[in-house]
Amino acid sequence: xxxxxVRTMVIDDIALGxxxxxxxxxxxxRADWRRFMHFEPEGCFVAELDGCAAGTTTTCVLGQVxxxxxxxxxxxxxxxxxxxxxxxxxxxYLEDRxxxxxxxxxxxxxRPVYEKLGFAAEYELARYEGIASSCETPxxxxxxxxxxYPDIVEFDKKMTCTDRExxxxxxxxxFPQDVRILRRHNAIEGYATMRPGAKAIQVGPCVAAIxxxxxxxxxxLGRCRGKAVYVDVPAGNVEAVRFVESLGLKVxxxxxxxxxxxxxxxxxxxxxxxxxxxxx
Numbered sequence: 001x002x003x004x005x006v007r008t009m010v011i012d013d014i015a016l017g018x019x020x021x022x023x024x025x026x027x028x029x030r031a032d033w034r035r036f037m038h039f040e041p042e043g044c045f046v047a048e049l050d051g052c053a054a055g056t057t058t059t060c061v062l063g064q065v066x067x068x069x070x071x072x073x074x075x076x077x078x079x080x081x082x083x084x085x086x087x088x089x090x091x092x093y094l095e096d097r098x099x100x101x102x103x104x105x106x107x108x109x110x111r112p113v114y115e116k117l118g119f120a121a122e123y124e125l126a127r128y129e130g131i132a133s134s135c136e137t138p139x140x141x142x143x144x145x146x147x148x149y150p151d152i153v154e155f156d157k158k159m160t161c162t163d164r165e166x167x168x169x170x171x172x173x174x175f176p177q178d179v180r181i182l183r184r185h186n187a188i189e190g191y192a193t194m195r196p197g198a199k200a201i202q203v204g205p206c207v208a209a210i211x212x213x214x215x216x217x218x219x220x221l222g223r224c225r226g227k228a229v230y231v232d233v234p235a236g237n238v239e240a241v242r243f244v245e246s247l248g249l250k251v252x253x254x255x256x257x258x259x260x261x262x263x264x265x266x267x268x269x270x271x272x273x274x275x276x277x278x279x280x
Contacts, residue, residue: 135219217244
């Protein structure tokens with residue numbers, strides 16, 4: 001009988017993670033995998049099947065909320081419970097950290113596995129894809145500077161009910177030219193950013209008031225014109241869905257946002273684009 005051993009991921013395992021995400025057709029880059037390990041160096045794991053690396057998962061603790069992501073198993077090792085063992089290991093790690101809420105974005109194939117582990121469905125998200133067309137940049141959307149980052153983090157926390165500072169600041173520092181903000185009467189009404197992916201530019205997170213979301217997404221997509229983009233939108237944000245569909249973007253795949261523990265009541269109407277399935 002084959003044995004599975006789960007260990008902590010090390011820097012040399014980034015090549016494995018990249019191979020598995022490419023095998024699955026996902027959008028992560030080498031930089032994304034480095035970022036996962038930077039966020040939670042003791043909370044990223046590799047499963048070995050009879051001594052050979054065969055799967056991964058990552059975690060990220062954001063205040064009182066943690067995320068599990070990148071549950072990937074080599075195609076030749078699937079069907080042997082490796083994904084379940086990786087997820088259990090991640091749960092043990094997070095429970096030792098006493099995090100009250102654990103969330104993840106599940107694929108349709110993964111959802112039954114997570115339900116058996118005590119996760120419940122929150123809401124659906126759709127990944128929209130397409131080639132960004134030229135959009136007019138609204139005059140109220142502006143570039144920002146590091147001095148505004150604390151205000152953006154506080155706004156995001158209010159809308160998502162999660163302290164995502166370490167994730168946001170990391171993204172902002174990596175891609176400062178892509179952080180856009182909309183203010184009215186000296187108050188933040190929304191922000192947006194993006195990052196490169198293996199297959200397409202990942203637009204998001206974009207968190208904004210109802211009348212600020214279209215302006216921010218127009219700005220971001222306008223700067224991506226002619227390039228492939230992904231935008232992950234909560235299905236319940238009707239205005240966001242209507243807006244991205246009006247631009248000709250089409251649904252590629254769907255996810256289910258799930259949680260275990262205390263439910264987080266984020267403001268879905270303010271979630272115009274997720275950061276991606278890794279961190280919500």
